[in-house]
Amino acid sequence: MSFVIEESFVKGKSLTGLCEDGWVATPDYVVVIDGATSKSDYRIDGVTTGRKAMEIISDEVQRLPSGISASEFVNIINERIIRYYETNHILDLVEQFPETRLTASVAVYCHSRNEVWLIGDCQCKIGECCFKNNKKIDSILSELRSFVLCSALRDGSSIKELQKRDIGREFIYPMLKIQYLWQNNLDDNSEYRYIVLDGFPVDYALIRIIPVGDRSIVLATDGYFDLYGTLQETEQALCHQIETDPLCIGMGCDKNNKSTKGVLPGNCSFDDQTYVRISCF
Numbered sequence: 351m352s353f354v355i356e357e358s359f360v361k362g363k364s365l366t367g368l369c370e371d372g373w374v375a376t377p378d379y380v381v382v383i384d385g386a387t388s389k390s391d392y393r394i395d396g397v398t399t400g401r402k403a404m405e406i407i408s409d410e411v412q413r414l415p416s417g418i419s420a421s422e423f424v425n426i427i428n429e430r431i432i433r434y435y436e437t438n439h440i441l442d443l444v445e446q447f448p449e450t451r452l453t454a455s456v457a458v459y460c461h462s463r464n465e466v467w468l469i470g471d472c473q474c475k476i477g478e479c480c481f482k483n484n485k486k487i488d489s490i491l492s493e494l495r496s497f498v499l500c501s502a503l504r505d506g507s508s509i510k511e512l513q514k515r516d517i518g519r520e521f522i523y524p525m526l527k528i529q530y531l532w533q534n535n536l537d538d539n540s541e542y543r544y545i546v547l548d549g550f551p552v553d554y555a556l557i558r559i560i561p562v563g564d565r566s567i568v569l570a571t572d573g574y575f576d577l578y579g580t581l582q583e584t585e586q587a588l589c590h591q592i593e594t595d596p597l598c599i600g601m602g603c604d605k606n607n608k609s610t611k612g613v614l615p616g617n618c619s620f621d622d623q624t625y626v627r628i629s630c631f
Contacts, residue, residue, distance in 0.1 A: 353631070354631075355626060356627045358626045360373065361618070364614075368401050370385030370387065371384055371385065371622040376411065378462050379414060379458060380458070381459075382458075382624050384400075384572060385400025385404035386399070386400045386453035387621075389526055390447075399450060406452060407427055420465070423467065444548075449530050452548060452549065453547070454548075455469060455571075456469050456470060457472035457474050459562070459569060465561055466560045467557055468483040469552075469558075473571075476562055476565055477563075486544075487544070492609055495518035495610055499516070512612075513615050516614075518599070522610060536552075543556075565630060566630070567629075568626070569625075574588055575607040579627075591607055592620070595607065598612040
């Protein structure tokens with residue numbers, strides 16, 4: 351079986367800031383990487399922790415041996431991130447303050463195993479079936495943010511006013527910061543825990559492993575609400591959703607399309623976007 355990359359696209363939500371998304375391909379892997387939006391002002395080498403995580407993972411993927419398992423992939427990437435912490439003398443810092451960790455989610459196509467791995471909240475489309483890996487806490491906080499902003503609109507605020515000052519985001523921000531208590535939590539079987547690549551051990555059972563077959567694959571970050579069979583269709587849907595609901599609170603054509611953040615003034619979307627379409631044959 352062979353594969354070919356039919357389409358690829360990366361776009362930052364801001365025209366001025368560095369994009370925290372990226373993707374990389376080797377003869378055996380295609381990996382879409384979503385560097386997590388930083389919840390602190392901490393910067394490494396002048397860039398956000400999400401951007402640095404994406405850069406490190408992208409570099410390490412190009413060294414991966416063929417045919418490794420999903421758990422081996424996690425171990426190799428985490429070992430590289432830990433080495434970065436140690437080399438830069440920040441291991442104590444990131445252990446004490448999880449919000450400063452280099453954090454990313456990935457969607458991985460492993461050609462030799464003919465599998466897709468979702469580690470964190472990236473997503474994929476295999477054939478006609480879409481697979482998401484959303485965090486429960488994000489769903490809860492998206493609903494809460496939507497309630498705050500919908501209430502403000504009902505009380506007379508305008509969409510433009512709320513884009514300039516997102517009081518819904520302000521309301522949930524303390525909870526976005528304490529969600530790190532559940533990041534790669536191995537001590538509690540709670541529904542709130544979630545996995546990411548941040549250098550620390552993960553519960554391998556939370557890796558979503560999906561067999562592919564000889565179908566078309568789309569790998570994407572969560573900068574899209576919905577995935578379609580082509581980039582053009584997917585982009586058109588996102589543009590329509592943003593046009594009808596720039597606050598991303600479920601006002602548009604799909605009431606379920608809610609996010610913990612909206613489109614800031616001057617930005618082109620609510621989040622960075624990466625889309626890669628692969629044909630397997």
